[in-house]
Amino acid sequence: MKILCAFLFAGTLCFLAQVVLDNTKLTPGHVTSLFTILGAFFGFIGLYDTFISFAGGGATIIISNFGYSLYKGAFLGFQEQGLIGLFSNILKYSSCAIAGVVLFAFVLTLIFKPKD
Amino acid sequence: MNKDEYNKLVKRLTPKENKTKNAIIAFLTGGFIGAFAEILSMVIMSCFAISKVEAYQWTCLIVIFMACLFTCFNFFDNLVTKAKAGLILPTTGFAHSVMSSALDYKRDGLITGVGANFFKLAGSVILYGIVSGFFFALLGVMIYG
Numbered sequence: 001m002k003i004l005c006a007f008l009f010a011g012t013l014c015f016l017a018q019v020v021l022d023n024t025k026l027t028p029g030h031v032t033s034l035f036t037i038l039g040a041f042f043g044f045i046g047l048y049d050t051f052i053s054f055a056g057g058g059a060t061i062i063i064s065n066f067g068y069s070l071y072k073g074a075f076l077g078f079q080e081q082g083l084i085g086l087f088s089n090i091l092k093y094s095s096c097a098i099a100g101v102v103l104f105a106f107v108l109t110l111i112f113k114p115k116d
Numbered sequence: 117m118n119k120d121e122y123n124k125l126v127k128r129l130t131p132k133e134n135k136t137k138n139a140i141i142a143f144l145t146g147g148f149i150g151a152f153a154e155i156l157s158m159v160i161m162s163c164f165a166i167s168k169v170e171a172y173q174w175t176c177l178i179v180i181f182m183a184c185l186f187t188c189f190n191f192f193d194n195l196v197t198k199a200k201a202g203l204i205l206p207t208t209g210f211a212h213s214v215m216s217s218a219l220d221y222k223r224d225g226l227i228t229g230v231g232a233n234f235f236k237l238a239g240s241v242i243l244y245g246i247v248s249g250f251f252f253a254l255l256g257v258m259i260y261g
Contacts, residue, residue, distance in 0.1 A: 002158075003151050010150020010206065011143040018142035018201035022135045028204045033240045035205060037248040044252040057157045058150030060172040061179060061206045063241065070249030071256070078257045086253060090246060097207060098242070100177045101214050102234070104184045109218040109230055112188040 006058025009051065013062050032063050039064025043071035069093035138200060145202025153179060153206075176207055183211035188219065213237035 017031050026034075039062075042048040048068040051059040059065060070090055077089025091098070117125075153175050161171040186192035192212060196203045203209055217236040221229035235242065 003154050006154035007147040007151040010153075011147025014146025014202045014205045015139050015143040017146075017205045018139045019135075021201055022133065022138055028201075028209070029237060029240050031201070032204060032209060033244045036241050036245040040245065040248040040252045043249075044256050055150065055154075057152075057154030057172060057175055058147075060157075060176065061150055061153035063205055063207060063210055066207075066210070066241065067245045067249055070245050071252050074249055074253030075256050078253065086250065086257075090249060090253070094245075096173045097176055097180065097210070100180045101184075101211050101238070104181050105211070105215045105218050105234070106230070108184050108188050108215065109222055112219065114219045114222050115190050 002056050005055045008058075009055035010058040010062055013064070035062070035064045036067040039067030040071040041067075043068035043075075066094055066097060141198070142200055142202040145199040146205060149179070149202070149206045149208065179207055180211040183208040184215045187212050187215040210238050210241060 013035070017035065020026060020031055020034075021028065039048060042051065042064065048059070048064070052065075070093075073092040073094065074086045074090040077085030077087075077092065079085070081088065153172075156178060157168075157171040157175040160166070160174050161168060164171075166174075183192065186195070192203075193216070196209075196212060203212070214234060214237070217233050217238075218230050221233040223229065224233075
């Protein structure tokens with residue numbers, strides 16, 4: 001059941017993104033940035049927690065989760081440490097994705113040759 | 117030929133993309149990745165007895181690694197062209213953009229090529245993510261206390 005929810009949630013978001021891509025002049029860069037901001041917004045109004053408990057991996061694999069985890073890090077950081085927590089904890093939950101991309105991409109760049 | 121006629125000609129000759137088909141393909145591929153991530157996190161959670169949040173992070177890392185590796189094998193580009201938003205919107209798109217710009221600029225050297233262009237496309241996601249996350253958190257702190 002959870003798998004079906006994940007399928008529907010991730011699918012619906014990708015569907016919406018494709019509709020935006022096809023009917024406006026926005027590039028994929030615009031759309032991914034837009035969905036990241038939307039993720040932070042849905043975190044702010046408290047909906048993204050519901051999305052994750054409802055769709056699980058389907059909600060955490062979408063780029064919106066990146067915006068949400070930045071929001072969550074900053075928000076919880078403030079409650080732990082005050083104003084400095086906003087800065088020091090903002091990347092707490094999303095550093096996994098950033099560090100992962102940096103490490104994997106760098107190591108693979110050293111190994112593989114670019115295509116012509 | 118004046119400008120109006122030219123524009124009409126361009127409009128007539130531009131290949132029409134089937135928007136409905138694109139949207140359905142994006143729905144199916146995006147959904148497939150979501151379902152795959154959910155299954156993978158369930159497997160990880162039960163095999164290694166770790167918490168849900170950690171399982172999601174491991175899933176995220178595995179998906180990123182797969183996207184990077186497939187980009188290196190050259191067939192991910194074709195997949196992205198076909199599936200479009202279905203592969204751009206999940207974390208795969210983020211990994212793909214970093215990996216492909218790093219590979220493309222490899223021949224310019226490690227510092228001026230790979231280093232300078234690493235976040236060329238994914239930089240906007242990080243920039244606007246941090247800016248929006250910061251300000252929403254500030255707003256949230258003011259409202260929720």
